[in-house]
Amino acid sequence: MRTHAQDGRPRRARGLVPVIQLLALVAAPVAGAQSASQGATLFTQRCATCHTVGEGDRVGPDLHGVMERRDEAWVTRFITSPGAVIDEGDPVANALLKQFNGIRMPDQQLAPEELGALYAFFRDCAKKGPGGCKPSPAAKMGTDATSEEVARGRRLFEGTEALAKGGPACFGCHDVRGLGVAGGGTLGPNLTFAFARMGERGMRPLLAKLDTPMMAALYAKAPLEEEEQYALKAYLADVSRDGSKPRTDRDFFYLGLVGMLAVLGFMGVAFNAHTKRGQP
Numbered sequence: 331m332r333t334h335a336q337d338g339r340p341r342r343a344r345g346l347v348p349v350i351q352l353l354a355l356v357a358a359p360v361a362g363a364q365s366a367s368q369g370a371t372l373f374t375q376r377c378a379t380c381h382t383v384g385e386g387d388r389v390g391p392d393l394h395g396v397m398e399r400r401d402e403a404w405v406t407r408f409i410t411s412p413g414a415v416i417d418e419g420d421p422v423a424n425a426l427l428k429q430f431n432g433i434r435m436p437d438q439q440l441a442p443e444e445l446g447a448l449y450a451f452f453r454d455c456a457k458k459g460p461g462g463c464k465p466s467p468a469a470k471m472g473t474d475a476t477s478e479e480v481a482r483g484r485r486l487f488e489g490t491e492a493l494a495k496g497g498p499a500c501f502g503c504h505d506v507r508g509l510g511v512a513g514g515g516t517l518g519p520n521l522t523f524a525f526a527r528m529g530e531r532g533m534r535p536l537l538a539k540l541d542t543p544m545m546a547a548l549y550a551k552a553p554l555e556e557e558e559q560y561a562l563k564a565y566l567a568d569v570s571r572d573g574s575k576p577r578t579d580r581d582f583f584y585l586g587l588v589g590m591l592a593v594l595g596f597m598g599v600a601f602n603a604h605t606k607r608g609q610p
């Protein structure tokens with residue numbers, strides 16, 4: 331900030347201080363909520379295969395109220411190196427190990443701010459009482475989908491299953507490889523490699539809002555439900571995965587053109603052969 335005395339305006343700068351403090355006060359709860367939601371995403375991606383928060387034990391214990399039943403330093407030590415805590419004979423960790431059939435939780439590589447976000451999420455869920463937090467389905471990784479989820483995404487994309495809030499099917503404006511002979515619309519970009527290009531981090535917020543200039547008008551009042559966002563993401567992740575590195579749309583077009591010429595050439599040969607044979 332340029333509020334030093336050499337500006338010649340020290341008084342004005344001093345006048346700003348209370349405003350900044352006020353802003354910090356207003357912003358603090360928002361920051362807390364944000365880190366809880368980051369924690370929720372992290373939980374879905376890294377912990378939810380083994381844990382729930384309020385929906386009962388799975389491979390590991392239900393973590394509902396974990397920050398209340400243990401102290402934070404213990405939780406941090408346990409999450410980052412459960413093996414070491416168990417091996418040093420910690421009674422709680424060993425009781426858990428026994429209770430969970432000797433399955434050892436793998437060590438988790440997490441930065442301090444990621445741990446902070448997880449704790450904010452756990453504390454938030456504990457406040458919500460029994461039942462805790464259902465993790466947001468939209469936060470699950472697109473690449474972790476079952477084939478049913480991918481199939482549902484395709485139906486939603488093509489419009490054979492209607493979007494719950496009445497938004498138009500994506501197919502009207504977007505094409506994707508393998509969408510039948512006629513293909514999808516061309517008003518929007520081809521989405522075959524959109525997931526490969528944008529990744530989980532780009533795709534998730536985009537589907538949550540669909541607020542690009544063209545799509546905002548259509549989906550502002552008809553947003554996708556979380557399960558729909560997930561199914562569509564899973565479908566786009568699936569179509570973008572063909573083992574090769576993402577091609578650009580133009581390469582794809584050329585490939586299509588070459589393929590078509592090859593087919594026409596073949597038909598020409600076959601046709602010639604046929605007419606020659608037909609001649610007396």
Ligand code: HEC
Nearest residue numbers: 376377380389390391405409412426427430433434435438
């Ligand atoms: C592969 C399964 C698995 C994954 C993934 C996993 N855990 Fe665990 N977790 C366990 C098991 C099993 C236990 C019980 C202790 C043991 O047997 O190691 C446990 C115990 C815990 C405990 C102690 C619970 C209590 O009641 O004191 C905490 C806290 C915990 N896990 C947090 C996490 C967090 C946070 C993540 C994600 C970053 C995570 N775990 C990922 C399996 C897992």
Ligand code: HEC
Nearest residue numbers: 498499500502503504517518519524536542543544545562
């Ligand atoms: C009315 C036409 C239209 C519909 C319907 C539509 N889109 Fe789009 N979409 C566009 C356009 C145009 C763009 C390019 C950005 C812009 O101009 O708004 C775009 C951009 C995108 C992008 C970013 C692509 C990139 O490469 O950056 C994604 C992902 C996307 N749309 C997904 C969807 C999904 C999923 C649906 C269905 C729920 C959908 N779109 C429905 C027109 C549409």
